Amino acid sequence: MSRHPQSIAKRADFLAANRGIRVAQPGFVLLVHPNGGRDRRYGITVTKKIGNAVVRNRMKRRFRELLWAALPEGGLPDHDHVLIGREGGIERDFASLAAELDLALTRAAQGKGDRRRGRRPGPPRSPRR
Numbered sequence: 561m562s563r564h565p566q567s568i569a570k571r572a573d574f575l576a577a578n579r580g581i582r583v584a585q586p587g588f589v590l591l592v593h594p595n596g597g598r599d600r601r602y603g604i605t606v607t608k609k610i611g612n613a614v615v616r617n618r619m620k621r622r623f624r625e626l627l628w629a630a631l632p633e634g635g636l637p638d639h640d641h642v643l644i645g646r647e648g649g650i651e652r653d654f655a656s657l658a659a660e661l662d663l664a665l666t667r668a669a670q671g672k673g674d675r676r677r678g679r680r681p682g683p684p685r686s687p688r689r
Contacts, residue, residue: 564628565599565600565601565602565627565628565631565632565635565641566598566599566600566601566602567601567602567603567604568601568602568603568640568642573595573601573603573640574603574605574642576593576595576640577591577592577593577603577640577641577642578591578593578642579593580592580593580594580639580640580673581593581668581671581673582673582674583664583667583668583672583673583674584646584674585646585660585661585663585664586646586648586649586652586656586660587645587646587648587649587652587656587657587660588623588643588644588645588646588649588657588660588661588664589643589644589646590641590642590643590644590661590664590665590668591640591641591642591643591644592636592639592640592641592642592665592668592673593639593640593642594638594639594640595638595639595640596638597638598638598640599637599638600631600632600635600636600637600638600639600641601639601640601641602624602627602631602635602640602641602642602643603640603641603642603643604620604623604624604627604642604643604645605642605643605644605645606619606620606623606644606645607645609647610645610646610647610649610650611650615650616645618650619645619649619650620645622654622657623643623645623657625654626643626654626657626658626661627641627643627661629658630658630661630662630665634661634662634665634666634669635665636665636668636669641665643661
């Protein structure tokens, strides 16, 4: 039985990952952030904008398989890797997603993340506790 990377459970770790390197692909956005020596870990986020629970769970299962396959070889050591599902991700075939994840991991390892977008205009947000 192969050992899969550990998953991220705490919200604080997901928020910390958002401060790391961001690499956007057609099916997902990859966030990579150092985790202070806690090995390679992964997290998956799929919002309700993507679809109903059946669609979201299917996407999460596909992402989990992708990460299990890619992280042992291509993941950054002692980093958290978070995949955020995008609208077109559920229609993409598995091979395309796997190739995109390999490319995204390579770009993250080189430190070549995408430029951050500015905050959307709107009312100021209250701080979360």
